[in-house]
Amino acid sequence: MTPGIQELMRQIERVWDAYRHAVYVTGDLEAALATTDAMTSVVHLPVGTGARDRDGLRRHLAEEVLPNLPADLTRTRVSRTVDRFRVVDEERVAFTHDREVGWLLPGVGPTHRRADVVAITVATLRQGRIAAQRTLWDHHTLLTQLDLPPDAVPSGASRETAEGPAGWW
DSSP: OOOHHHHHHHHHHHHHHHHHHIIIIIIIIHHHHOOOOOOOOEEEEEETTEHHHHHHHIIIIIIIGGGOOOOOOOEEEEEEOSSSSSSEEEEEEEEOSOOOTTSSSSOOOOOOOOOEEEEEEEEEOOOOOOOEEEEEEOHHHHHHHHHOOOTOTTTTGGGGGGOOOOTTO
């Protein structure tokens, strides 16, 4: 691998980490959006919530994600893989379900139970900007830990708002 490719991969990580810091640490909507491509897309699976394009992402983050992050949310990286076009993070996500988290559990009120689950995110970058992100949540474990029935949140519950590009999966 050439030094140029190594630097490109480090730059991809920096962009992704800046986005995540802006969303999950500082809650800085504008800083998060500054890292994204105009046609970015986000999908949380299996529920299908998310956004298509930067305006949709602005709304998704401002109305659904940032005001509804659990107070004690922690994310611990288990592994990361990077190439010239994407970052794949496997993380343990832990929180107390102290509020409605509609982007992750649409229609489910707070259970006040603790959850610790795995989430795998594939972030694709194009020309130094985030073009797409897909996060696959371990919903079975999440629902079990929150003492919710398996059908509490149907797969694809909000897919009509966040399908993302055709054939992305």
